[in-house]
Amino acid sequence: MERLKPIIGSCLAKPPLTKSHLQVTALNHSFGPTNILKDIDFCLEQGKVVAIVGPSGCGKTTLLHLCAKLLAVNDGIVDNTFNSFAIAFQEPRLLPWQTALDNIAFGLKAKGINKKQRYQQAVSISKVFGLTPHDLDKYPKDLSGGMRQRVAFARAMVTKPELLFLDEPFSALDIGLKQELQQILVQHVTKKNTTILFITHDLMEAVRLSDEILLLANSPGSIVHRLTLDTPIINRDDQFVYHETAKLLAQPKVIQTFELSMNLNTAVEHEIS
Amino acid sequence: MAAILNIFKNFPRYLWSGWGAIASIFLFIALWELGYQAYGELVLPAPKDTFLRLVNMLLHEGIWKEMQITIQRALWGFVISVTIGSSLGLLAGLFVTTSMMSRPLVTIFMGMPPIAWIVLAMIWFGMGDTAVIFTVVVASFPIVFIGALQGTRTLENNLKEMAESFHAPLLMKIKDIYFPHIFSYIFPSWIAALGMSWKIVVMAELLSSYDGIGAELAVTRSQLDTEGALALVLMLVISLLFIEYFLMEPIKREVEQWRD
C-alpha cells in the first residue's frame, strides 16, 4: 500500500527537457537523534516560485540548505538540474573585513569576473536595492540590519542565478522597501524566468509572490498543506492577496500549525481577567 | 598598496589626536622634576640633566653601537618567535587534539618567569647572543602561538558555507575568508610579542651578555651612575613609544578598521 501512494509534489511525470527543475523526493533529515524533516516532496519548475511557510524552528532553513546541497542529503533525493543558483541566508553572512561593495561583488569575484566589471555590476544593483554610494564604502559593522540584509540579497541577485534560494529575505525591511524589492523579484520571475524558493513568516507575502505555498508543521517538519495559486503573479492585486490569505488562514491545518486564534483568544482572556 | 597609502594619508590626523598623550608625558616630566627637587640627584637626577646626558651618550659615548646590537637581538628574537609561533599555532589550531594538548604546554611557557629562562640559557649557551635571543624567543613565542591557535580555532563555518554556495575557488577562500580572520587574531599577538621582545632583550643582556644596552645598564649600576642609568632607561622608553605609536598603531588602525 505504502508504495502505491502517489507522490503529490512531483513535476509532470516526465519533465520537458527544455525546463530545469528542482525535485525533492521522500526527503528526511535528522540532526543526531532528532528527526527534523520527514517525507518532504515537492517540485519547483523553471520560472516558478515556491514559498515555504511554517512556525519557527520547524526546519525551513534546514530544508533550504538541503536543497542547496549545503547539508549532505542522507535520506531521500534532491535533484537539481538548474545550471546556477545563489542563496541569501537568513543571517546575512557578510564578510566583516570587506566593504558593502566588495561583499555584493563576492559572488562575481568567485565567478572570475574582473574587478572593474564586478564593481560596475555591484554598483548598479545596489541602486536597485536602495543603497547609496556612501553605504557601499561602509563595513558591515556600520550598516543597519536592514542594509546588511539588502547587501546579502544583492550579493545573491547580482550573480543572475537561474535558481534563487531566499531565507526570509524581507524580514528586516520596512514596508516601502519590502514592496519595492518584492516588485523587483516579480519582474525577475516574469521577465527573466528566474526560479525562486523562498522562506517567509508572512502569509500575505507568500500569497502575493508564489505559485505554490508549502506549509511545514513542527516536529518533525513535514508538509501538512499545499496551496497552488494559478493567477499569474504579475496580475495579483491587493484584493486577490487579501482574499486568498483569508482563505488560507481559515484552513484547519493552518490554524493548527500556527496554534492560531484558539490559543490567542485564551491568552487574551487570560490577560484581561 | 592602497592600505599602505592610507596609513600615510591618515598619519597627520593621527598625530593631531596625540596631544592628550603629549600632555600626560609632560605632566610625568613635571613630577619627575618634583622628585628630583625633593630627593636630590643621587636618587633621582634632574630631567634636564638626564636628557643632556642622553644626548651626550648618543653623540659622544658611542651608545649607537650598543643600541644596534640590542635592536638586532630583539629583532632576531622577534622574527624567530613570530615564524615559529605563527606556523606552530596555525598547525595546532587545525586539529582539536593538538590544540587541546598544546594548551597546558603554553601555560607552562607563559607561567615560567623569564629570569628563570635566562639562568638556563646562560648554563646552556654561555654568555652572548644565543642566550639573549633564546630568552627573547622563549618569552614571546607563546604569545604568538596562542594568537595563531585562536585564529584557526575560531574560523567560522557560516562564512565558509557562504563562500561554497558561490563556488568560490580555494585560493579566494584562503584570501578573502581564512586569511583575514586568522590575521585579525595573529596581528595583535605580533604587536604584543614585539613589545615583549624589546623588554626581555634588555633584561637578558643585563645578566647574560657583555654588550648591548642591557650590559651598559649593568655598568652604570656598578659605577652608581644614576644619571647614566636613567638616560639609558629613557632611551629604551622613547624607542618603545616610537615603535608602538609611530609604527604599530597606524598599521593596526588601517588593518583593523572593519572592527567594532
Ligand SMILES: Nc1ncnc2c1ncn2[C@@H]1O[C@H](COP(=O)(O)OP(=O)(O)OP(=O)(O)O)[C@@H](O)[C@H]1O
Ligand atoms: N546544525 C544543527 N545541529 C543540530 N540541530 C540543528 C542544526 N540546525 C538546526 N537544528 C535544529 O533543527 C530545527 C530546525 O531548524 P531550522 O533552522 O531549519 O528552523 P527554521 O524553520 O528555519 O526556523 P526559523 O523560522 O526560526 O528560522 C531546530 O530545532 C534546530 O534546533
Ligand SMILES: [Mg+2]
Ligand atoms: Mg530559518
